[in-house]
Amino acid sequence: xxxxxxxxxxxxxxxxxxxxxxxxxxxxxxxxxxxxxxxxxxxxxxxxxxxxxxxxxxxxxxxxxxxxxxxxxxxxxxxxxxxxxxxxxxxxxxxxxxxxxxxxxxxxxxxxxxxxxxxxxxxxxxxxxxxxxxxxxxxxxxxxxxxxxxxxxxxxxxxxxxxxxxxxxxxxxxxxxxxxxxxxxxxxxxxxxxxxxxxxxxxxxxxxxxxxxxxxxxxxxxxxxxxxxxxxxxxxxxxxxxxxxxx
Numbered sequence: 001x002x003x004x005x006x007x008x009x010x011x012x013x014x015x016x017x018x019x020x021x022x023x024x025x026x027x028x029x030x031x032x033x034x035x036x037x038x039x040x041x042x043x044x045x046x047x048x049x050x051x052x053x054x055x056x057x058x059x060x061x062x063x064x065x066x067x068x069x070x071x072x073x074x075x076x077x078x079x080x081x082x083x084x085x086x087x088x089x090x091x092x093x094x095x096x097x098x099x100x101x102x103x104x105x106x107x108x109x110x111x112x113x114x115x116x117x118x119x120x121x122x123x124x125x126x127x128x129x130x131x132x133x134x135x136x137x138x139x140x141x142x143x144x145x146x147x148x149x150x151x152x153x154x155x156x157x158x159x160x161x162x163x164x165x166x167x168x169x170x171x172x173x174x175x176x177x178x179x180x181x182x183x184x185x186x187x188x189x190x191x192x193x194x195x196x197x198x199x200x201x202x203x204x205x206x207x208x209x210x211x212x213x214x215x216x217x218x219x220x221x222x223x224x225x226x227x228x229x230x231x232x233x234x235x236x237x238x239x240x241x242x243x244x245x246x247x
Contacts, residue, residue, distance in 0.1 A: 114178045116167040116225055124212035124225060138204035140197065140233055145215045147196045148189065148224070157188035158222055165221040167214075171236055172228040189224065197233045205234040 127141045148154050158164050161179050163186070169176050170193075175185035184190065197205060209231050215224045226236070 111177070111179055114169045114176045115163075116169055118167075121167055121212070121214070121223075121225070124214050126214045126216070138201070138207050140200050140204045140207070141213060141215070143200070144193055144196045147192050148215060149218045151188070151192045153188040154186075154192055155217065157186050158217070161186055163222065165219065167223045167225060170215075170224040171226040173231070173235075193226075194237055197236055200233065205237075206232050208232060 127145045155164075163178060168178055168186070170178075170185050170189065175190055177184045178186050209227055211227060211229070212225050213227045215226065216222065
């Protein structure tokens with residue numbers, strides 16, 4: 001007689017089968033989970049360590065000057081080409097020479113019109129010679145000459161005007177300008193003479209004089225000529241001019 005399976009045994013076998021199925025499903029799920037996790041990790045690792053091309057370093061910005069050349073003119077037909085050379089030859093540029101600019105040249109020419117030659121001094125009277133010092137008790141010519149010899153400013157003025165050792169026309173009715181001097185009559189010499197004449201007695205100032213009178217410095221070569229025709233010492237002070245104007 002076959003032994004029948006009891007209900008309790010049947011249930012136990014079913015539960016055992018269910019457990020086995022559940023265990024297989026759990027193992028399969030764990031394997032799938034591990035596989036997915038491993039795949040994700042592999043993808044992340046590949047993304048991190050995958051070699052990538054580095055961007056080129058940035059170049060510093062520079063300014064580039066571009067020169068635009070004019071478009072060359074195309075060469076014409078052979079009959080229009082320049083004679084004596086090919087169209088590709090560089091023709092020289094003719095530069096017109098600049099006109100020379102005139103440069104002014106200044107020549108300083110000394111004015112020596114006040115200097116006298118020996119022929120011009122012929123007939124002149126020196127101090128102490130007959131008629132050279134005036135008549136009576138006046139000898140104003142000698143007093144004026146001595147004043148010129150004693151005054152250091154006179155010699156300095158003569159040297160500055162390059163009149164040392166020369167005969168100079170000083171007064172011929174008016175004071176004469178010497179060389180490039182600003183004033184007339186070598187100002188230091190003129191002032192020394194006028195100063196001596198101004199303090200002389202009136203009779204001596206008004207005493208008539210005749211012709212050219214020479215006054216000399218101590219060296220004897222430096223001479224000053226004064227006078228013209230008939231004149232008076234007071235004329236050197238401008239008194240005659242003032243009298244004529246009043247008349």
